[in-house]
Amino acid sequence: MATPLWLTGFRRAAPSQHAGPLVAACLFAMMVVPAAVAILLTRWRHPWRDLPAIPSLALPRTRRRVAVQCLWASTVFLAITLVGLIPAALFGLYRPTCLYRPTWPQSTWSLLAMPLSAMISLPLYLGEEIGWQGYM
Template sequence: MTAEPTTAEPTTTEATTAPGRSRADLLLFLTISFVGAWITMVPLWADGLRRTSAGQGTPRLAALCMVLMMLVPALTAFGLTARGRGPRRAARILGLTRATPWRRELRSVAVALTIPPALTATGLALATAVGWYAPAHLPGPGAVGALVLSALLSVPLYFGEELGWQGYLLPRLLRHGRIRGLLLGGAIWGAWHVPMTALGGSYPGHPAVLGVPVAVVTAMLLGTVIATIRLSTGSVWAAVAAHLSLNEFTLPLTRAVSGRVVDPLLAGPLSVSTWPVTGLAVLGIWLAHRRGAGRRRSLPVPQPRPTAGR
């Protein structure tokens, strides 16, 4: 997010001029995205793979399935939007094309990259205070360089999610109210991860009955922050940067800095110890929106000038 105020919000023709069609398309998008997520995880369920420890690595089959899963929302959104419009217009509607000057866009991306680490660092401080985390050392230049390279190679995958969630879904949820739409979008995002979460993807070693609700609440909070970044810039680029920073930097750095195996349920960007921090961020977003709405309601209504009588 940038310091400069903006009113840019993603909109689509369907979401604003054809409510019936928009609802049908939204249902189709969610159906394909959720069914597609489960289908891409079938090989892991069939293989009986489950993460039982935070120290367990990611097998190649699991990595491939996750890549395919991440591409489902974008492909679905692009296909639905491009019908009768063509790829160029679809890219503009979904926020893929640049919505602001390049200098401002790059500044927004740079700031977005810092938001997940800032939230996580504060959450780790809380986790350290209660004994859930033990920082031991800073990562070396080689480790940081490897993370940067991995992040650059993974950029298309995060577009795979955010074109769907922030480009297609978010505009349609905003009709239910801004804050309600943001939280609902986050809940949908968390529920979409269930096929992976139930296998111990986010919280290894914990039962699905615990991991799934925690994942949904976490997604509601973090998803609201990412969606707000999307709304403040008018494009998905900064939202992609925030999501990439969350997965490619904060998660591995949390493990790299610790002197012992980290339980992601208790410490890290997806942990309950980060909930108070992201919760405060969401509260700030709500207060800022409420204050802005109040200012808009209080603006004086221009009165017509009296005309001279004849």
């Protein structure tokens, strides 16, 4: 999926770098193709109804269990972040700007754009996760 980028010599220097149509198409394909392949290969050998359970993507049967698992996932994510940031801050490698000078988004639109961006990007991230988890 990245071959066109390699052939054109594309180098991503920063996350804010402008991406043209070719870059956007290749990045989209790189994120969606793993899930498509995992789903197609799983479907080849199993019926549709078994598809979520095979790569361990089926939700638990009770809402309580779903809530507990979401809470654990959030807690683990926060713990991993703190385990990385606290030592970095102690050694002076990370300086949390919010403690010194709070910065807020410049407009209401940028606040609204954050959750919208997350919702639009979610299928792409799920494509990689479903694909690689399904593959493994």
